[in-house]
Amino acid sequence: MATKKIEHIITKYLTNQATTLEVEELTKWIEDDNNKVLFHDYLRLNYAMDYRMRKFNTGKTQAMLNKEMAKEKQVIKLKSIRKKISYAVAAVLIGIITTTYFFRDSLFNSDVSGTPVITKTSSIEPGTYKAILTLEDGIQVTLNKGESFQIPNASSNGEKLIYNTEEKTPKKRAYHYLTVPRGGQFNIKLSDGTQVWLNSESQLKYPVAFTGGQGRQVDLVYGEAYFDVSPSSDNGGSRFKVLHNAHEVDVIGTEFNIKAYKDDTSVYTTLVEGKVAVNYKNKKQNLKPNQQSSFNLKTIDFQIKEVDVYNEVSWKDGFFSFERKSLKEIMAILCKWYDVEVIFNDKSLEDVKFFGVLDKTQKMDDILETIKKFKIIKSYEIKDRIIILK
Structure with missing residues (x-):
């Protein structure tokens, strides 16, 4: 020992x-x-x-x-x-x-003995690959893991949607929407070669093909997305832009993450590699790798800070990485992936902070068992898709 x-x-x-x-x-x-x-x-x-x-x-x-x-x-x-x-x-x-583990500062001095007090009525499985593709004419197609789908300009294997590179430039730009519900994730490769990972509860609007002279532009309507952008040198010098409301990210061949959920008051842009310029209502800032910008949509306050980028983008590789996150913040993230709601019977639990890594393939039950083992909570209940922490 x-x-x-x-x-x-x-x-x-x-x-x-x-x-x-x-x-x-x-x-x-x-x-x-x-x-x-x-x-x-x-x-x-x-x-x-x-x-x-x-x-x-x-x-x-x-x-x-x-x-x-x-x-x-x-x-x-x-x-x-x-x-x-x-x-x-x-x-x-x-x-x-x-195995999933949570840590707090007193981990090695914690008494983790005792028998958990748990009430369950169902088991909660992790999220999976699924999305809804909305075509230009409004027709919606459900994409599920293990199911193939094909249209003239795109195909899917149930985990990724791939668009063809157009040899002929269309006269009119057509748009598709890819919507990922709670409990889902999906990947997409745009016609210019740009790859996008969409997190749970996210929606992306994008051109079926990028028409010449109009630039490359997509809209993150809401949610979270990781972009690996095809360089402008491979696309006639055309830069890539991501819009969210009045928030704009101007890209030069790079990798970055944008988080803009409906319930967030700020838009977060985290740069992994390359260069981006973040614009919001005439405010413009350049980001360096390992920096994150945040724009408060209400106060129009703008900030840039250094971050551990893995903690911000590990979700796309099958993990959630937390560094001194509160249990409330952690549960808010897990709710989207497991498609559940969480109720804190003991409000003091919301502010307990942890660091650790979660494997996204684990059942929610296993995560709750771990939290209980470290005496972070006394007990929990699962009723349908509602989790009550006590």
Whole structure:
């Protein structure tokens, strides 16, 4: 068993508070063969370690990591958000997450004994690939995972909608809508090669084909979307723009995330790679990678801050990453993915903060069990699609 001191250092390390000497002590502890199992368990407990893994990427430690990682059957390919992160390490660490855990500052001093008090009437499955495609004439087509669909200018395999590259430029620009309901997600590849990941409860309006001379422009009507934009050099120099109400993001071949849900008072733009210019009512700001802008739609207040981009965009790769998020904020995100509503019987629970990673393929029941195990809540009830936390 790890000593209390090591446990404390690990907690500080995962929250970016460890000193250089503490990191060195942790490194030495990890390199001890007797701690292989413990270290493997800590890797499972929190994916946040991946960003700083290169500090342990030396000799014996790396060999130990490779051996442990080779045991895992599931490997999910993940494109690294930060170029300084090892692509291979990031991908394999994602593969070793098999259980969901939440942490708060007092984790290692918490008493997690006791029998959970739980009342359930149903099991809540995670979301899946599904969307509604609205064609130019108003006809709606339901797209579901495992079901194929095809029209003259596009096709879908049930997870992704792909538009053909038009050889002839149409005289009139036609638009389609892709709507992802609660409990859903979907991918789309536009006719210019731009790829878009749509999160739950989102809607995108876009041209079936981008006509020459009119530029490339789409509308995020509401919700959240991650864009990997085809560069202007591949599209006759035409820049790409994303609109949301009066909010505009002017793009030059890049990757970024926009969050603009109906119940949000602000629009958040997070830049992963490249360059974007964010415009809102004559206010314009350029973003650098790892920066996030927020526009308050009511006060027209504009702010830019540095963020951990993985926490903002991990949803598209099958995970929710939280860093000191309140239980209320976490539940608001989970409600969209699991298509549920949450009621806090004890309002004080709303402000308890956590950090950790959730695998989106897990059942909601498993997440609630974990929260209960760490004595964050006393009990919970599931009635139809309503969760009551006590």
